[in-house]
Amino acid sequence: MWEKKDFMPGGELQRLQLSRLKKSVIYAYENVPxxxxxxxxxxxxPEHIQTLGDITLLPFTTKEDMRQNYPYGLFxxxxxxxxxxxxSSGTTGRPVVMGYTRKDLDDWSEQVAxxxxxxxxxxxxxxxxxxxxxxxxxxxxxxxxxxxxxxTIVPFSSGNTERQLMLMxxxxxxxxxxxxxxxxxxxxxxxxxxxDPAGYGxxxxxxxGEPCSESMREEIEKKxxxxxxxxxxxxxIVGPGVSGECRGSAGMHICEDHFYPEIIDPLSGEPLPHxxxxxxxxxxxxxxxxxxxxxxxxxxxxxxxEPCPCGRTVLRMNYITGRTDDMLIVKGVNIFPSxxxxxxxxxxxxxxxxxxxxxxxxxxxxxxxxxxxLTGESFTDSFQELEKIEQKISNILKAALSxxxxxxxxxxxxxxxxxxxxxxxxxxxxxxx
Ligand code: ADP
Ligand code: ZN
Numbered sequence: 025m026w027e028k029k030d031f032m033p034g035g036e037l038q039r040l041q042l043s044r045l046k047k048s049v050i051y052a053y054e055n056v057p058x059x060x061x062x063x064x065x066x067x068x069x070p071e072h073i074q075t076l077g078d079i080t081l082l083p084f085t086t087k088e089d090m091r092q093n094y095p096y097g098l099f100x101x102x103x104x105x106x107x108x109x110x111x112s113s114g115t116t117g118r119p120v121v122m123g124y125t126r127k128d129l130d131d132w133s134e135q136v137a138x139x140x141x142x143x144x145x146x147x148x149x150x151x152x153x154x155x156x157x158x159x160x161x162x163x164x165x166x167x168x169x170x171x172x173x174x175x176t177i178v179p180f181s182s183g184n185t186e187r188q189l190m191l192m193x194x195x196x197x198x199x200x201x202x203x204x205x206x207x208x209x210x211x212x213x214x215x216x217x218x219x220d221p222a223g224y225g226x227x228x229x230x231x232x233g234e235p236c237s238e239s240m241r242e243e244i245e246k247k248x249x250x251x252x253x254x255x256x257x258x259x260x261i262v263g264p265g266v267s268g269e270c271r272g273s274a275g276m277h278i279c280e281d282h283f284y285p286e287i288i289d290p291l292s293g294e295p296l297p298h299x300x301x302x303x304x305x306x307x308x309x310x311x312x313x314x315x316x317x318x319x320x321x322x323x324x325x326x327x328x329x330e331p332c333p334c335g336r337t338v339l340r341m342n343y344i345t346g347r348t349d350d351m352l353i354v355k356g357v358n359i360f361p362s363x364x365x366x367x368x369x370x371x372x373x374x375x376x377x378x379x380x381x382x383x384x385x386x387x388x389x390x391x392x393x394x395x396x397x398l399t400g401e402s403f404t405d406s407f408q409e410l411e412k413i414e415q416k417i418s419n420i421l422k423a424a425l426s427x428x429x430x431x432x433x434x435x436x437x438x439x440x441x442x443x444x445x446x447x448x449x450x451x452x453x454x455x456x457x
Contacts, residue, residue: 026137029281030138030142030336030337031336032338037337037338041076041280041281041309042076045073045309046070046074048307048308048311048315049070049073049082050070051100051315055101056099058089058098059317062083065083079286079307079318082307082317083317084293084319085318090120091117094118094120094121099123099313101125101312105125105126105313106125107125107129108124108129108164110122110124110159110161110259111159111259112160112260113160119159122260122262123313125312128262131311132165132265133171133172135169136166136169136265137169137170138268139264139267140170140175141173142336143255143269143270144228145199145230146173147173147175148175149175149198149199149228150176150195150198151166151170151175151176151200152178152180152188152195152197152199153170153180153201154181154200154202154210154443155201156183157181158181161257162232162264163182165262165263165265175199178191182202182444185213197224197226198226199226199228199230200226200230200248201229202231204231204234204236204252205441205444207231207244207252208243208247208376211248222248227250227251228250229251230268231252232255232264232268233445235344235361236252237365237376239365239370239376240365253271253273254343255268255269255276256276258321260316261316265279266279266283267341270334272333272334274328274340275341275342275343278340278341279338281309281310282308282309283306284306285305285306285339286304286305286307287303287325288302288303288305290302290303290324298328299326299328301324301325301342302324302326303348304321305318306318306321323344323348324346324347324348324360325341325342325343325345326341328342344362345363352389354427357427363425364380364421364425365378366424367417367420367421367424368394371413371417372402373402374399374417375399375436377396377434378394378395378448379394379396379439379450380392380395380448381450381451381452382449382451391430393430393431394431397433397436397437398434398435399436403435403436410433413433418431
């Protein structure tokens with residue numbers, strides 16, 4: 025039964041991973057010309073993979089490889105076998121397209137069901153899905169997983185916040201599925217209507233698609249009076265369902281029998297030991313439509329090896345601290361939005377709404393301005409007061425990042441809200457004011 029797969033005894037899990045890995049490499053080699061060529065270029069033959077450690081012999085696959093093979097270049101089966109397509113948003117170029125066979129879809133709903141179950145969803149729950157239904161993997165991914173668990177699904181999709189709230193109340197929604205940003209925004213809209221979000225009766229949140237700092241999680245939990253759980257996934261691998269939190273809130277359990285994780289040094293590509301922070305790389309162990317070998321996600325995290333009190337034997341990954349694409353190099357210092365967020369979360373005068381505004385000159389970043397909203401209570405007309413807060417934030421940033429950054433306090437509710445993923449980095453021309 026699928027519910028048991030997170031509890032496989034150690035040795036058994038590794039044996040399953042190894043036999044699946046060997047099969048997947050042969051499968052990709054035989055059915056995807058791209059992989060055959062890549063392996064041949066690095067003189068690797070599928071039979072060289074004899075242990076799990078041998079995975080490091082395989083070359084990496086990158087987002088660029090996926091884009092260059094747009095749309096169907098990495099598919100391992102004829103289109104007659106593909107029953108669904110999804111794609112990532114592709115804001116920075118061609119989208120990445122994922123194709124699923126019927127078995128892939130069955131596996132995917134099982135993976136998501138495991139994530140839902142470990143978060144504590146049950147048959148009595150009414151789960152409102154506020155992820156977009158469409159090419160984005162979020163909506164449909166959670167939909168079929170929750171259905172497998174047996175919850176009652178409200179397939180709302182994203183947007184239309186007022187109506188979301190109305191139905192949430194009328195239908196007695198107990199579980200909210202959304203990005204953390206949207207959960208926070210919905211609470212804000214409820215408050216604007218003079219309501220207490222905690223009165224809505226949500227008991228559990230399944231949040232994913234973007235990073236969520238501890239302070240943001242606390243804020244969401246406090247406002248809605250729910251338990252927030254995080255889950256992680258990406259289109260290039262499958263969508264949501266790659267990993268998720270159990271009730272212990274100490275990292276996200278990976279569906280390790282389907283996705284083999286590694287951590288590498290993002291600069292050198294060298295494998296890093298468990299526990300060390302680096303870029304997470306995944307190899308799919310069971311996919312038919314689009315098998316993926318050693319995909320570089322660009323997401324920075326670490327693998328946690330401590331056994332989890334919940335008894336699940338699959339590894340956990342830590343929360344994502346940043347994406348390599350989101351790293352800004354300012355005056356020689358590497359900065360991730362999450363580092364800035366960490367600092368801001370310790371400042372009581374400001375809200376969780378912030379943006380990093382990048383001023384570019386030719387090909388380098390000349391300046392970085394941190395725009396952050398004041399809370400309603402700390403908003404004031406006193407120039408002196410504002411300057412004091414700005415200075416305080418700037419000082420803490422300097423201590424944390426060893427660089428002086430401009431801080432600009434914004435009026436409450438002045439930064440853009442989102443019904444999907446928050447945009448933390450913006451170019452100067454697109455910034456407000
Ligand atoms: P897009 O690239 O268009 O955002 P996806 O929806 O496939 O497409 O997004 C996957 C990415 O979203 C991941 O690579 C990761 O950076 C981010 N992500 C997803 N879940 C989480 C999470 N729980 N915490 C942090 N980042 C996440
Ligand atoms: Zn656990």
